[in-house]
Amino acid sequence: MSGRTVLLVDDEPHVTRVLRLNLERAGYRVFTANNGEAGLKQFLECQPDALLTDVRMPRMTGKEMVLTLVKQYPERRFPVLVMTSSVEREHRDWVEEVPDLTLIEKPVSPRRIVEFLDHWFRDTAAAGEVG
C-alpha cells in the first residue's frame, strides 16, 4: 500500500537489503535498524505502520524491543511480524502478550510478507481503523 511505512529491524545486512528491495517495490516506505535499541529509536522517529523484526540481535533482542514498544504504545495498533529461526516454546509465552503479532519462520519469503501487509492494511482500512 502506498504511503505505508514499515520499520525493518534485522542485524543481517543482506536480509534488510533484500527485504527493503521487495517492500519498496511493493510501494512501502522502509526504515531499517540493525538492533533492538536502534529499532526503538527509529520507531519513535518514524512511527511506522508495521514492524518487521528479527529476534536474535545484539544490544537488544527483538523480543525485548517488541515488549517495550507494546508498553510504550499501548493504544497503537500495528502489525508485528517476527522472523524466527525456531517455532519453539520459548516464543510462545511472550507472543501471547502482544496484539497483532505474527511469527514467521525462516527462511522467509518476501512475497508472503508483502502479501500479508497488503491484506492487513486493506482489511484495517476497510474496517475504518487507521493506525
Added chain:
Amino acid sequence: MRSTSRVKTGKLRRERFGLSVVAIALLVAAVASAYLLVDQRDQRVLELRHQGQLMVQMLGAVPLERLAPGDRRLSVLDAVAAKGAAAELLFVQVSAETGEPLGQRSLSDRLPEPDTVAAEPSRWLGQRSRHDPLHGDVLEFYGPVLEHGQRVAQVRLAYRQPSLVSGGGALSMIALVVFALMALAAAVLFLVRREVRPIGAASAALEAVDPVQAERIRSAASEGALHDLSEGFSEAIQATRRKVQELETQHTDGLMSNKLLVYQKARIEAALQSLPEAVLVVDGAGVVTYANSRAGSVLGTAPEQLLGHTAQAWCSEPEVLALFASCQRDMARTYRGEAVQYTPAHTPDRVLAVSPHPLFAARGGAEQLGTLFVFRDVSDEVVAKRAKGEFVAHVAHELKTPLNVIQMYSETLQEDAGRTSELTVEATNIIHDEVERLSTLINNLLSMTQIEMGVVALDRQRARLHDLVNDVVENVRRAARGKDINFQLDVPQTVTAIAIDKDLLRIALNNLLTNAIKYNRPGGEVVVSVREDDQQVAIHIRDTGIGISPEDQEKIFDKFYRSDDEEVRQRSGHGLGLALAKQIVTLHHGDLSLSSQLGEGTEFVLAFDKSAGMFRQAI
C-alpha cells in the same frame, strides 16, 4: 615325642609282662616242686615205717642163733644189711636184754652205740626218730626177738630220716616238672605275645593313624582270635579318620566361605562407599537403615542424623519428602521410580537428582524390604543440557540466516517484475557468498564437534611451515581479490620443521587470515611472519583492522561469540572461526594468543613447541 614314649612304655609293659609270666611260672614251679618234694619224703617215711616194722617183726621171728651166731658166720643181718643199703639202712643191731650188743652190722663206718633195752614188754616193739650224734637224724625201729614166747634179744634197725633233698629220683622228676612248667610258660608267653602284638601295633597305629600300618596289622594278624578285633578296630580307626578328615575339610570350607563372605561384603561395602553418589536404604517405615559415606556430604547432613531417622529429620526440600512419602505408600506394589530433581537448600548452586529403586528380598522374593535411594549430583548434566540446548539454538539460527538470505534473493530473482540486470548480478553474488558462508559454517561446525567429541586424532607430520603458510596465504589472497588488502609474508626457508597436522593447521590459519581480511580497513595490511626461538616456533598474523576491545578479548574465543560493536556486526560472521582455531592449536598442545588495540589492529600468535610430537616421530 609322645607317641615314641608311649611306644617305649608299651615295650616296657610288654617286658614286664614277660617277666611277670616268667616269675609266675617260676613261683608255680617252686611251689609244685616243694609240694612234690614234701610228698616224696612223706611217701618215703611211710614206706620206711612200713618196711621197718616189717623187718623188725621179721627179724623178731628169726631164731637167735641165726641172728647173732657167735662166730663170724654169715647171719641174717648180713642179708639185711646188704639189702638195706638201698633203703638207707644205717645199721642193724641185735642186743641182749642187758643191752649188750650181740650182733650188729653197720652200713656206715661207725658202729652204733649200744642202746638201753626197755624192760617193759609194751615197749619192746616200736619206732622212734631221734638224733644220733654219729648218724644224724635217724628213724629207728625196734622189736623183740622172741623164742617160745620169750624175749631173748632186742633187734634195732635204724634208717636215715628221709629229708627233702634225699632221693635222687625225686630231683630229676622235679627238674622235669620245672622244665615242663618253664617250657609251658615260655610257650604261653610266646603265644600270648604273638596274639598281643597286633594290639600293640594297632595301638601304635592309632597314634599314627597310618593306613599303611593298619594294613600291616591286618596282614600280621591273619589268624587267631584277635583278628576280628584288630580288623574291626582298624576299620573303626579308618572310619574315624575319614570322619575327622571330613570334619576338618568342612571346617576349612566353612572358614574359607566365611572369609570369602567377609571379603565380598567388604568389597561391596568398599564399592558402595566409593560411589560418588549418596546411597540410602530406607525400610518400610521410612527409617534410614543404611547410608554410605558420601551420603553425609551430598545431603549436607551429619551421618549420625541419617541413620535411624526418617526423611523429615534431615530433609527440608518438599520434592524429596514427597518422593519418600510416595515410595513408602507404594511399597506393596512394584513401580518404576522416576528421578526427582531438586536444588538442595545447603548448596543452592547445585542440582541433585534422587531416584528410588525398590529392594526385594534375595532369591527373587516378592516381598519388598525397602527402597534404595540414589542421590546424584546432576548439576553438570543440567548445565551441559542447557548449553547443548543453547548450542542447538545457535546453530539453527546460524544456519537459517544464510538460508534466509538465499531464499529471499532467489525468490526475488524468480519474479519477472522489476528484475534488472543489476539486481540479477547482485542477487547472484550474494547468493554465492551466502552459500560459501553456509559451507564454511557447516565445515567449521563439523570440525569443532569432531574435535570436541575426541574423534579427531592429530595426524602429525613434519611440515615445512614456509610452504604451508605460503599456500594458505595464496588461497586467501585469491579469495580476497576484490578487496583492497595488502599481504606481506615473512617466513624464512630455514624454519625448523615441526610436527603438525597440516589439514587442521590450514583450517586454523585460514580462519585467522579470513578474519584479518574481514575486519580490516580498505587499504589495510595483513602481515604473516614466522619466528623461532630455542623452544618454540610462532606464526604471527597481524592486521591493521578494527581491533578488539578488552572486554571482547576475554570472550572472543567462545563459540558463536560476536562482538556487539557496530563495526563487527555489519560484517557477516557466525563467531566460530576463532573458537575452532583455538581448539586446533590446543589440540597441538600449542598456544593461541592475541594482542590488540581498538581501532588500530590485531595480532594473533600461534605458538608450537618444537619438541611436541618428537616422541612419536622418534618411535
